[in-house]
Amino acid sequence: MNTELFDRLGIPDRMREIAAYDLWDDGLRAGLDAIAKRSATLMDAPVSLVSMVLDTSQFILGSYGVTSWVAEVQGVPAEWSMCTHTVLAGEPYCVVDGLSDPRHTENPFLRMTGLRSYLGVPLLGPGGHTLGAHCVIDGRPRIFSDLDLAVVTDGAEQAMALLESYRRPS
Template structure:
């Protein structure tokens, strides 16, 4: 079923740009996992992701602290992914306390995982499209600072440099 979200995420140039990376390369995955671990440590968050958001799903390409079904499936539907909001905004996106935020109170991902706060910055490709996000997620309500945003922005920049090294030729 085609939806407004599908139309907004399924921009052909954006999807082609995502498809231009070797997202399954194990060395890329190892490097992105290390980047996520670094961001989680610097921001004292239990979970950090590097992900791309396709037209219908979020695909986790690097992570720290992800467990259970999310780790097994390596993603969630786009309508559940808070990173979708980051991608659509094209700028940093924060959630202080998901259960009390009307935008996210009914989000199955937050309900099932018990995670509550989120800060993400977009991964911007060379074509200018937001391809995904680098984020931290916490189990406690949290107000994120400009320093937190800067740490993630630096991580997103590093993630894009890594991705660029794994472009399919």
């Protein structure tokens, strides 16, 4: 595990904020799946996710088009997750072609899945922390438009509104 990454993601207040949600609720998961499907459909993309990025891993809460081992384990190590970059930046993060982008050419996730392009928007919690991301991923290089960004941003806002309805009282 990359200790610098762990330190940046494992901020105690951020982790407590993530823990305040009932992330295992079937209704929440179904709602987030619907949001992911809508974004993928509107953008004609094969994969979309709503995920939380924990201190060591990305945890997929809602998805569309996720298959194989990723669907079974419902996530990937934080070092492999493109959503980690979105969370750490705290702003939209875009990759046109991960196989030629020096930040991602060595990423095992891209090699194993065949996915190449990514557009993610942060999920901003009420405590001010970036908790996760809503993203769309494609298997081809792709230049994302302002309209694509608006679709993913809208999905992220819908995802946070839904998550808030599953927030446990403190």
